[in-house]
Amino acid sequence: MGSNTPGGPMSGSIEETRKALDEQGYLADEALATCLFLALRMQRPLFLEGEPGVGKTELAKVVAKVLETRLIRLQCYEGLDVNQAVYEWDYPRQLLEIQARQAESDRGESGVADLFSEDFLLKRPLLQAIEASHEKSPVLLIDELDRADEEFESYLLELLADFQVTIPELGTLEAVHKPVVFLTSNRTREIHDALKRRCVYHWIEYPSYEKELAIIRRKVPDLEEHVSRQAVAFIQKVRQQDLYKLPGVAETLDWAEALCQLSLRNLDASAVDSTLGFFLKHQDDIEQLRGSSGEILQSLETG
Amino acid sequence: MPYWDEEAPTFDSLPGRIVAFGRELRAAGLPIALDQAQSLAHGLTHIDPLSRRQFYWAARALLVYRHEDLALFDQLFERFWGFQGETGQRAPRKAPRAPRHRPPGAGRRRSRLVLASMMGVPGASQDPEKEVADRSRTYSPAEALQRKDFARMSDEEREAARRLLSRIDWDLSRRQSRRRIPDRRRGQIDLRKILRQASRQDGKIIALPRRRRKIKPRPLVLIADVSGSMELYARLLLQFFHVVSLSSPQVESFVFATRLTRITGALRLRHPDQALREVAEEVFDFAGGTRIGQCLSRFNRRWARRVLRRGAVVLLASDGCDRGDPQLLKCEVQRLKRSCHRLIWLNPRLGQASYEPLAEGMATALPLVDDFLPVHNLRSLQDLAEHLENLPRARTRRSAHPQENEIAAP
Numbered sequence: 238m239g240s241n242t243p244g245g246p247m248s249g250s251i252e253e254t255r256k257a258l259d260e261q262g263y264l265a266d267e268a269l270a271t272c273l274f275l276a277l278r279m280q281r282p283l284f285l286e287g288e289p290g291v292g293k294t295e296l297a298k299v300v301a302k303v304l305e306t307r308l309i310r311l312q313c314y315e316g317l318d319v320n321q322a323v324y325e326w327d328y329p330r331q332l333l334e335i336q337a338r339q340a341e342s343d344r345g346e347s348g349v350a351d352l353f354s355e356d357f358l359l360k361r362p363l364l365q366a367i368e369a370s371h372e373k374s375p376v377l378l379i380d381e382l383d384r385a386d387e388e389f390e391s392y393l394l395e396l397l398a399d400f401q402v403t404i405p406e407l408g409t410l411e412a413v414h415k416p417v418v419f420l421t422s423n424r425t426r427e428i429h430d431a432l433k434r435r436c437v438y439h440w441i442e443y444p445s446y447e448k449e450l451a452i453i454r455r456k457v458p459d460l461e462e463h464v465s466r467q468a469v470a471f472i473q474k475v476r477q478q479d480l481y482k483l484p485g486v487a488e489t490l491d492w493a494e495a496l497c498q499l500s501l502r503n504l505d506a507s508a509v510d511s512t513l514g515f516f517l518k519h520q521d522d523i524e525q526l527r528g529s530s531g532e533i534l535q536s537l538e539t540g
Numbered sequence: 541m542p543y544w545d546e547e548a549p550t551f552d553s554l555p556g557r558i559v560a561f562g563r564e565l566r567a568a569g570l571p572i573a574l575d576q577a578q579s580l581a582h583g584l585t586h587i588d589p590l591s592r593r594q595f596y597w598a599a600r601a602l603l604v605y606r607h608e609d610l611a612l613f614d615q616l617f618e619r620f621w622g623f624q625g626e627t628g629q630r631a632p633r634k635a636p637r638a639p640r641h642r643p644p645g646a647g648r649r650r651s652r653l654v655l656a657s658m659m660g661v662p663g664a665s666q667d668p669e670k671e672v673a674d675r676s677r678t679y680s681p682a683e684a685l686q687r688k689d690f691a692r693m694s695d696e697e698r699e700a701a702r703r704l705l706s707r708i709d710w711d712l713s714r715r716q717s718r719r720r721i722p723d724r725r726r727g728q729i730d731l732r733k734i735l736r737q738a739s740r741q742d743g744k745i746i747a748l749p750r751r752r753r754k755i756k757p758r759p760l761v762l763i764a765d766v767s768g769s770m771e772l773y774a775r776l777l778l779q780f781f782h783v784v785s786l787s788s789p790q791v792e793s794f795v796f797a798t799r800l801t802r803i804t805g806a807l808r809l810r811h812p813d814q815a816l817r818e819v820a821e822e823v824f825d826f827a828g829g830t831r832i833g834q835c836l837s838r839f840n841r842r843w844a845r846r847v848l849r850r851g852a853v854v855l856l857a858s859d860g861c862d863r864g865d866p867q868l869l870k871c872e873v874q875r876l877k878r879s880c881h882r883l884i885w886l887n888p889r890l891g892q893a894s895y896e897p898l899a900e901g902m903a904t905a906l907p908l909v910d911d912f913l914p915v916h917n918l919r920s921l922q923d924l925a926e927h928l929e930n931l932p933r934a935r936t937r938r939s940a941h942p943q944e945n946e947i948a949a950p
Contacts (some may be wrong), residue, residue: 251587251594267593267597268597268600268601271587271594271597271598271601272597272601274586274587275583275586275587275598275601275602278583278586279579279582279583279586281579284605286607315717315719315850316717316719316720318719318720320732325732326732326735328731328732328734328735329731331735332731332734332735332738332745335738386717386719388719424607424846425845425846425849426846426849427606430571430605430606433605433606434573434575434576434605436605437601437602438601438602438604438605438606439601440607440610479837479841480841481840481841481875521871521875
């Protein structure tokens with residue numbers, strides 16, 4: 238593919254995209270592969286929503302691996318502003334520099350201009366992404382955008398449009414190869430439509446039994462096959478329960494890892510009860526399930 | 541599951557069909573911008589347009605950007621593209637629509653019924669007019685209205701109350717955000733500005749500008765009980781919700797009797813009658829029984845994570861006459877309290893001098909809430925407004941696991 242499309246081994250077809258992810262251990266379904274493929278080809282951000290732990294962040298990491306490029310991550314939080322997201326001058330160093338120069342020479346007029354050179358610039362993720370784009374497109378992950386406040390969102394809207402940053406003292410910096418952008422949200426608040434509309438949007442569902450089992454087999458190969466089947470079926474049942482926080486794939490993996498360490502041959506109620514904390518993170522949920530885990534296991538066997 | 545088969549969409553004029561499809565989606569209430577249809581057309585050049593599956597996923601990813609719209613999109617997609625080349629084994633369905641775009645006639649019968657019951661004031665007409673006259677000797681008529689119980693108001697008085705209601709200043713309690721703004725005296729020293737100034741002054745530092753945390757209003761979550769026992773108060777409560785909703789974008793509203801309904805969207809409509817009509821369309825259980833525990837449980841599981849962020853204040857209006865399991869109610873109120881900044885229970889019955897919280901639900905919940913206030917007349921709402929404005933910054937003290945263990949082992 239031409240050097241201006243960042244798709245690399247994923248830009249040929251949807252199937253190639255899916256395979257490339259698969260080789261890196263990320264099992265994507267057709268929907269996700271199509272979205273990713275389109276995002277790469279159309280050079281648009283991919284906006285991923287879904288319950289926590291379904292692999293939103295993971296996808297960005299894997300894509301960076303496939304494209305053999307840098308992953309630059311901006312973790313959002315409330316109050317995130319340009320100084321933390323784009324750039325900031327290293328003020329303490331600048332102040333020291335000024336005073337050192339004054340002490341050194343009494344020329345009267347010390348040059349301040351070079352105080353605002355790249356040496357004194359602290360590059361934050363968004364600027365890093367632009368800088369890294371000089372060789373090839375980096376992957377830029379803007380994680381949990383719902384945690385940042387609205388002010389930051391509108392800044393982002395502007396930046397994603399043309400990928401340039403103007404630093405008054407240095408001039409305008411522009412991306413050479415447009416970064417591959419992933420935005421994720423856990424929906425603790427709605428992201429503004431104007432931003433989402435410019436993205437390729439995809440909602441990641443909890444995986445089906447078959448897919449989740451395939452993930453476990455891939456990631457925790459040492460776990461007994463019988464136990465993996467039981468564990469995945471159990472988790473799938475748990476997701477139908479009325480809980481405060483349903484377990485995501487990340488939790489299933491943690492649990493499978495734990496079960497593997499215990500080298501179980503068969504998953505029974507006592508084993509489940511003693512490891513509930515690996516996939517349930519609320520005390521109330523644990524209480525609720527502790528009584529009924531035996532029943533759920535039973536229903537798995539009969540069903 | 542979405543529908544497709546491996547046949548191609550008709551190919552006579554795909555761009556034309558896409559435009560038509562976009563129009564169809566818009567008509568059903570999905571917000572599709574012009575450039576989105578364009579980008580779909582653009583996107584199609586990258587995929588195999590003969591594969592219906594690829595076409596479906598591409599359209600979905602480029603036209604829809606809200607999770608709640610996906611189901612509707614699937615239906616419309618099937619309807620629009622699914623018939624191509626079919627022999628009509630499936631009967632054409634009625635066009636599905638986004639909730640806000642129901643044709644005006646639909647559901648009118650029910651809503652009229654509901655509105656009637658919402659406005660119905662069985663006791664009002666027999667209510668002795670004398671009482672008003674009596675009070676007017678001591679208070680000005682306006683003041684009498686201020687103190688009149690909502691349940692005893694006539695329709696005219698309600699209307700007057702509504703107008704007065706909209707004049708109350710809903711200045712919500714504030715919290716510190718993490719964003720910083722310049723300030724002369726307080727806050728962290730602003731190095732950026734100091735350097736700017738110093739570089740103009742030969743490196744000498746002359747002043748110490750500061751930046752402090754910005755103060756923002758807290759999000760407010762309103763939950764009202766509209767069950768049978770609250771019927772006489774429901775309408776004014778909703779009007780009160782409406783006024784507050786318009787005063788700030790950070791207000792979420794819910795109502796419940798036997799099930800919880802989110803009415804935030806409806807209350808965003810500017811005109812009060814229109815807004816209430818919309819609410820009546822969305823809520824199915826007006827004047828039904830009460831299951832506070834279950835409804836709160838629903839709220840805690842489904843909505844709390846989304847709406848109780850950043851130190852939200854929760855107003856829960858209910859008389860606490862609960863027909864559900866008190867244990868569940870206790871559990872859920874506790875949970876709600878732990879996840880918000882302040883939980884305020886509003887009870888219209890508290891306005892009656894003789895009231896004691898004897899209803900089982902109320903007695904259960906009372907020790908758990910932060911404030912227990914009346915909402916029975918305009919005066920009480922004004923007091924509430926003041927109370928909200930002056931909420932303490934800090935949370936009330938809560939122990940990490942209060943009576944949880946008791947609950948776990950009933």
